[in-house]
Amino acid sequence: MDCNKNLGHWTRRLHVTRYFAGSASTIETTQNSLVSIIRHCNKLETFVVNWPLSVSLSAVANALCTYTPRSLRVLHINIPTAALAKLIFMLQCLHKLEAVHVEFDGPPPEHIRLGAAGDLELTLPVLRHLSLRGPFQDFVEQAIDWHLPALRILSLDFINYREDFPDLLEFLAEHGGELTILDLNCIPPLDIPAILDLCPLLTTFTFNPDWRIPGWENHQLSESPLVRSPHSHITTIGLHHLMYAFGVGYAASYNKIDPFVTQSIRRQNDINFAALHRRNFPRLARIRVLNATLLGDLEKNNGPSQRCFERWERWTRQCQHEGIRLEDCTGATLGTLPEYDDESEVGTEEESVVEGGAQAEGQQMTTLRELLLECRKMNAERELDIPSPAMQMIYAGTSRRMS
Numbered sequence: 001m002d003c004n005k006n007l008g009h010w011t012r013r014l015h016v017t018r019y020f021a022g023s024a025s026t027i028e029t030t031q032n033s034l035v036s037i038i039r040h041c042n043k044l045e046t047f048v049v050n051w052p053l054s055v056s057l058s059a060v061a062n063a064l065c066t067y068t069p070r071s072l073r074v075l076h077i078n079i080p081t082a083a084l085a086k087l088i089f090m091l092q093c094l095h096k097l098e099a100v101h102v103e104f105d106g107p108p109p110e111h112i113r114l115g116a117a118g119d120l121e122l123t124l125p126v127l128r129h130l131s132l133r134g135p136f137q138d139f140v141e142q143a144i145d146w147h148l149p150a151l152r153i154l155s156l157d158f159i160n161y162r163e164d165f166p167d168l169l170e171f172l173a174e175h176g177g178e179l180t181i182l183d184l185n186c187i188p189p190l191d192i193p194a195i196l197d198l199c200p201l202l203t204t205f206t207f208n209p210d211w212r213i214p215g216w217e218n219h220q221l222s223e224s225p226l227v228r229s230p231h232s233h234i235t236t237i238g239l240h241h242l243m244y245a246f247g248v249g250y251a252a253s254y255n256k257i258d259p260f261v262t263q264s265i266r267r268q269n270d271i272n273f274a275a276l277h278r279r280n281f282p283r284l285a286r287i288r289v290l291n292a293t294l295l296g297d298l299e300k301n302n303g304p305s306q307r308c309f310e311r312w313e314r315w316t317r318q319c320q321h322e323g324i325r326l327e328d329c330t331g332a333t334l335g336t337l338p339e340y341d342d343e344s345e346v347g348t349e350e351e352s353v354v355e356g357g358a359q360a361e362g363q364q365m366t367t368l369r370e371l372l373l374e375c376r377k378m379n380a381e382r383e384l385d386i387p388s389p390a391m392q393m394i395y396a397g398t399s400r401r402m403s
Contacts, residue, residue: 008040249297
């Protein structure tokens with residue numbers, strides 16, 4: 001770009017992926033190169049870095065604030081948890097952002113020193129999509145007092161963190177009233193009825209059906225009290241986790257070690273799934289199982305274990321009775337698994353198409369299924385630049401259903 005500055009003038013998207021260079025390349029060299037590229041791209045709209053910005057964060061943040069404050073629309077970065085103050089100062093400069101995905105790397109320090117950043121009440125007037133992953137509790141606590149009038153999509157992935165949760169209800173009391181999509185992925189249970197009351201306009205909601213919802217023991221039916229009153233707008237519900245539900249993969253082995261825990265979680269799965277019906281969600285059209293690892297385990301096992309097959313059939317019958325589509329994380333019907341004729345070594349063409357082993361760790365799908373998934377992702381991204389993997393699974397297949 002130093003030789004031809006026009007390249008930077010026409011550049012709208014910069015996506016930096018991680019690579020392992022030779023010994024001649026240093027962090028400082030990479031940092032300087034990245035800053036130089038940003039300096040030439042004064043009309044940059046999308047900035048994505050898939051590797052952690054640690055010592056380079058200050059230089060990169062300064063470059064973005066200096067050269068792209070009026071153009072940058074999408075920011076996708078990975079930063080140390082302790083660098084929250086730098087992130088806040090960066091967001092203060094980038095007031096044109098519409099979509100932000102931040103992955104916080106490393107355990108949270110006992111005390112984060114924010115200094116003057118802790119007193120800032122940011123205004124991000126056009127921020128529509130906020131996606132956070134990792135130990136981000138301090139970010140959420142700070143953002144409670146921010147002004148986010150355009151926020152419509154919120155995705156929170158706590159990974160495996162179980163402690164020091166932010167006051168999510170207080171955050172949603174301030175910013176949940178206009179949300180249309182809320183994606184919650186964590187292990188400790190959250191108060192779903194209270195959350196849904198604070199987000200009356202949601203059309204898509206995801207949660208962990210392993211959760212023990214408070215009050216279910218006293219509920220008159222064998223289902224969780226997910227709502228206090230019917231939620232009239234939700235059309236799509238996504239389900240995270242569910243690793244124990246069908247007796248495949250890791251859960252099959254763990255059941256031998258601690259069958260009590262396994263059965264307890266499966267019980268929660270059943271009573272939570274039983275609440276996913278039109279009485280609670282009058283416009284519910286689809287339920288999507290979002291765990292790609294589970295999908296891969298199901299395909300490896302050619303379906304659920306014999307012990308859990310009744311659950312599989314019961315959930316399918318419930319959805320069929322309600323007129324609700326039960327899907328996997330690609331948007332295909334859950335249960336589109338290989339079926340073999342005992343008298344034939346070769347299945348039909350349709351069976352060979354769905355036989356591929358899709359799963360989270362990168363095993364190969366069949367060619368057709370892989371192409372279909374890629375097309376769905378491309379179609380979804382044309383309508384909205386979706387930063388987080390979870391949101392990509394939620395949107396997968398959307399264009400196909402609309403056509």
